[in-house]
Amino acid sequence: MPMVDLHLHLLPDVDDGCKTMDDTVAMARALVSLGFGTAAPSPHNRPEYASRDVALQRLDEVRAELARLGIPLALDVNSENFFLDESLLTKLPTPESRRVGAAGKYLLVEAPYTSPLPQLTDVIFRMKLKGVTPIIAHPERCLEFERKGRAAEAVQSGALLQLDIGALIGRYGKPAQKLAKQFLDDGLYAISATDLHSPVGAEQWVGESLKALQKQAGGQRFTALTETNPGLILKGLPVA
Numbered sequence: 414m415p416m417v418d419l420h421l422h423l424l425p426d427v428d429d430g431c432k433t434m435d436d437t438v439a440m441a442r443a444l445v446s447l448g449f450g451t452a453a454p455s456p457h458n459r460p461e462y463a464s465r466d467v468a469l470q471r472l473d474e475v476r477a478e479l480a481r482l483g484i485p486l487a488l489d490v491n492s493e494n495f496f497l498d499e500s501l502l503t504k505l506p507t508p509e510s511r512r513v514g515a516a517g518k519y520l521l522v523e524a525p526y527t528s529p530l531p532q533l534t535d536v537i538f539r540m541k542l543k544g545v546t547p548i549i550a551h552p553e554r555c556l557e558f559e560r561k562g563r564a565a566e567a568v569q570s571g572a573l574l575q576l577d578i579g580a581l582i583g584r585y586g587k588p589a590q591k592l593a594k595q596f597l598d599d600g601l602y603a604i605s606a607t608d609l610h611s612p613v614g615a616e617q618w619v620g621e622s623l624k625a626l627q628k629q630a631g632g633q634r635f636t637a638l639t640e641t642n643p644g645l646i647l648k649g650l651p652v653a
């Protein structure tokens with residue numbers, strides 16, 4: 414089964430990811446050659462970047478271009494929401510909480526990189542009460558998760574954690590690499606994703622990262638993180 418990527422900045426000219434359609438096509442080709450068959454591009458949902466409507470329009474344009482070129486990468490709707498706090502709770506009943514896939518049961522969200530998040534478990538709990546499961550993007554790069562036991566608490570509260578695979582090969586520095594390996598060993602990640610922002614060098618570093626993930630997680634867990642669980646999330650089903 415082809416792999417599924419639920420965190421990447423594939424759409425052109427909507428955020429700090431791909432700048433042009435040429436970038437987008439190059440990134441899509443790299444993903445397909447690495448074994449991906451589905452991607453849910455996740456433009457940043459922040460005031461300084463494109464609106465939901467513009468992002469949806471770009472998604473349609475990219476779908477049409479990939480079809481025209483015969484690139485077999487199915488695309489779904491998604492966003493990287495900003496960020497996991499009280500304000501997100503107020504957005505939940507509105508289209509401004511931009512969910513994963515048509516099922517809309519999951520929401521990809523960033524935690525702050527350099528500030529603490531004492532309300533972490535409370536916000537997760539309140540989101541779950543409203544029927545939405547947060548997928549916390551790259552916790553290995555966020556200050557709050559440097560606190561011992563905090564990642565496990567987030568999972569126990571009902572959140573899913575998403576590994577940025579590049580962390581395993583040191584793309585985000587030693588502390589993030591160390592945390593990523595630890596969370597992986599502890600079985601805390603539900604999915605892995607590329608968080609690709611540019612096609613430059615993508616095939617090489619994503620390929621290396623996938624190898625590192627397979628080596629550390631083992632074949633069965635690798636399949637769950639890269640295929641099964643992201644596929645279930647897109648369908649709005651519980652993860653394995």
Ligand SMILES: [Fe+2]
Pocket residue numbers: 420421422493608
């Ligand atoms: Fe991202």
